[in-house]
Amino acid sequence: MKVCIVGAGQIAEAHIEEVQKIKGATIVGLCDLRKTPAQALADKYNIAASYISIDEMLEVAKPDVVHITTPPGSHFFLALKILQGGSSVYIEKPVTLTAEESEKLIAVAKDSNLKLCPGTHRLRSFETIEVFKAINEESRFGEMIHMDAVFGYNLNGIFGKLVTSNPDHWIAKLPGQLFQNNISHPIAMLTPFLSDDLEITSFAFDRSNNGVVNDELRVQIFDRKNKVTCSILFTSNALPVQFVVRYFGSKSTINLNLTEHFWMEDTAPTFPGGLGLSLNIRARAKKLKTQYWTNFKAFWLGRETFFSDMKRLVEEFYQSIETKTDAPIPYNEIQRTSNIIDKICQQISSPGGKS
Known part of the structure; x- marks a missing residue:
């Protein structure tokens, strides 16, 4: 290749x-x-x-x-x-x-x-792959009810300071400014479970008063066909900086933490009262311990790096070219992500109401 x-x-x-x-x-x-x-x-x-x-x-x-x-x-x-x-x-x-x-x-x-x-590439993190498998097990997760995506961005880093100090920075010139350059990641975590019949409402504001770019975005999505709702929180001010997604199903709820590379599944207690609650907490603690050791070994031994998920996605992409099979990210999901971003950009403006 x-x-x-x-x-x-x-x-x-x-x-x-x-x-x-x-x-x-x-x-x-x-x-x-x-x-x-x-x-x-x-x-x-x-x-x-x-x-x-x-x-x-x-x-x-x-x-x-x-x-x-x-x-x-x-x-x-x-x-x-x-x-x-x-x-x-x-x-x-x-x-x-x-x-x-x-x-x-x-x-x-x-x-x-x-x-x-x-x-x-976050679609190919190990934890995302496991979560999507769990969601697709109808007997386990049930039907999708709602999705929450939280995406944090650090404007105090070197790149962030370059953006907020320069009205002519290329980020400031994008139709959706800071959001357009980053929001593909959280949206891509939602689009596999959405149709194209979407009602989208969004607003943005400059909480840090930098005067160059809006740094906070809120988005609400209603999938009319599937009767699924979504919310997206893009924040440059909340700490810690994180990327987390929650999937609410009719049988369980899955919490995916893409910052710390772990996921948890919440289910209804199998026993009544305090016993059931205690056993649920015990089960979560056990899973967290397992994921801790898995992650520790993977990162310590170098099997996983910050961009290992990129390598997996690129490798799949190359294989699809060689074998003449479908690309790893379905084209309808790519288009759906672009459609959602388009709608968001149409509804927001830059600080001070400047278009």
């Missing part, structure tokens, strides 16, 4: 490190408009060639797949060019700036017998 990377920023390094762990995958080129960073990153990771022209890279390197790690404003243009050039695309979130652009990319990928995959 011949791989090229477009972009030479911090997230590009994560892609490179995970791709280089995949058997049979070779990074044959790296492209960035800035020659010096591109060459420096290529040298750091022993990549054969660097380019400042994507056309030259596609012509010379002839990659099977290209990873797009640039800011979102360039995603549609780059992905379209790459697909039309004959390569499949793994694209960082958000896939595009509009639902219409996502729809076009999916259509081009299908018509060209190529593949498209978004970088919503």
Whole structure:
């Protein structure tokens, strides 16, 4: 599998490190408009060639797949060019700036017998895989009733401070600003269990008074077809910074913690009164202990890293290209995520009511 990377920023390094762990995958080129960073990153990771022209890279390197790690404003243009050039695309979130652009990319990928995959890699964390299996066991979880997603963001970090201090930062120029660059992750955890008949209400505000970007977002979703409700809380002010999702079923409730890599299932007590409550707490404690040791060994021994879920998703994507099977993230889920983001962006404004 011949791989090229477009972009030479911090997230590009994560892609490179995970791709280089995949058997049979070779990074044959790296492209960035800035020659010096591109060459420096290529040298750091022993990549054969660097380019400042994507056309030259596609012509010379002839990659099977290209990873797009640039800011979102360039995603549609780059992905379209790459697909039309004959390569499949793994694209960082958000896939595009509009639902219409996502729809076009999916259509081009299908018509060209190529593949498209978004970088919503938390869908391939071990705990997510286990949770989705549990949800799909109807006798265990029952029917989906409601979903809650909480996504925290640290504006006090280096990148966050760059955003809030610069009205011309590319984040501030996105239609959905800070939210559009990150909200694909929590939305992607909900879309597998939603239809396309959705009523969406959202509002945003600048709680920290930074004056550049809104830093708090609230979203309510009602799935008319399935009679399922959802809420999304995007917060840059609540601590600790966390990414958690709760799935409420007719038979059990599942709590998925993607920050600390564990999940718990709450069920009704099997015994009455205090005994039943105590036994439920005991069962949770036992499961937490098991997950603690599993995680401790996995991270201590290096079997799991911060981006191991990215490696799993990328590996599945490469296999789908080689075997000519469906891409790991269904296209209808990609489009549904884009549709939801579109609707949110239409309902919110930047600080001070500026569009």
